[in-house]
Amino acid sequence: MSFGYDPTMPVLSDWSATFRAAEVVAVTGPSGRGKSTLLYLLGLMLRPTSGQILVEGVDVSKASDRARSLLRAHRFGFVFQDAALDATRTVLDNVTETSLYRGASKTADRRRAVELMDQFGVNLRAAAKPGQVSGGQAQRIALCRALLNNPRILLADEPTGNLDAVSSDLVITALHTQAATGTTVIVVTHDPALVARCDRRIDL
Numbered sequence: 001m002s003f004g005y006d007p008t009m010p011v012l013s014d015w016s017a018t019f020r021a022a023e024v025v026a027v028t029g030p031s032g033r034g035k036s037t038l039l040y041l042l043g044l045m046l047r048p049t050s051g052q053i054l055v056e057g058v059d060v061s062k063a064s065d066r067a068r069s070l071l072r073a074h075r076f077g078f079v080f081q082d083a084a085l086d087a088t089r090t091v092l093d094n095v096t097e098t099s100l101y102r103g104a105s106k107t108a109d110r111r112r113a114v115e116l117m118d119q120f121g122v123n124l125r126a127a128a129k130p131g132q133v134s135g136g137q138a139q140r141i142a143l144c145r146a147l148l149n150n151p152r153i154l155l156a157d158e159p160t161g162n163l164d165a166v167s168s169d170l171v172i173t174a175l176h177t178q179a180a181t182g183t184t185v186i187v188v189t190h191d192p193a194l195v196a197r198c199d200r201r202i203d204l
C-alpha cells in the first residue's frame with residue numbers, strides 16, 4: 001500500500017508486510033518515518049491512498065466506514081501513544097469505553113475490566129480520574145482498555161514509553177500472553193528492551 005497525508009509527500013510508498021497470528025512484531029525506525037501512521041492504517045483509522053489491507057484474506061481498505069468501525073470494535077485493540085485516556089471519566093469507565101461500540105454486556109465487561117486492572121496493578125485507581133494517576137499507570141490502564149474485547153489484532157504505539165523496568169516487564173509479558181491466544185501483536189517502539197523480546201522486527 002501507499003499513503004500520504006499530502007498526495008505529493010508519501011509517508012509510505014509501495015510498502016508491504018505480512019503479520020501472522022500469535023506473533024509479537026516490533027515496528028522501529030527514526031522519528032517521523034511513519035510508524036504511527038502505519039498503525040493508524042493497520043488499525044483502520046486511515047485508508048491507504050492505493051493498495052490493500054487484508055485482514056484474514058479480506059480486503060478491508062475499501063469497506064464502508066460502518067463495517068470498518070464494527071471490525072475495529074470487535075477484532076482490534078489499540079494502545080495510543082501517551083495512553084490517550086478521557087480525563088473527564090473514571091479509570092474504570094475509560095477501560096470499558098469500547099463496550100458501547102460492541103453492544104457488549106456492561107456487567108461482563110466491567111468484571112473483565114476489573115480482572116485486567118488487577119493483573120496490571122491499577123485496580124486501586126478505578127474510581128480515580130486519569131489526571132490523578134501516573135504516566136506509567138495511565139499506560140497500563142490504556143493496555144487494559146485495549147485488551148477488554150480480547151482483540152485478534154493488538155496495535156500499540158510505544159506501550160512501554162513511560163514505564164519503569166518492572167512495569168515495562170509486566171506489559172511485555174502481557175503482550176506475549178495475549179499473542180499466545182492467537183492474537184497478532186504489532187508494537188511501535190524505540191525501547192530496546194521491548195524490541196529484544198519481540199519475535200520479529202520490521203524497520204521502517
Ligand SMILES: Nc1ncnc2c1ncn2[C@@H]1O[C@H](COP(=O)(O)OP(=O)(O)OP(=O)(O)O)[C@@H](O)[C@H]1O
Pocket residue numbers: 005006011029030031032033034035036037038
Ligand atoms: N495528521 C497529520 N497530517 C499531516 N501530516 C502528518 C500527520 N500526522 C503525521 N504527519 C506526518 O507524517 C510523517 C510520519 O509521521 P508519524 O507520526 O507516522 O511518524 P513516526 O515514525 O511515528 O514518528 P515518531 O517516532 O516521532 O512518533 C511525519 O512527517 C509527520 O509530520
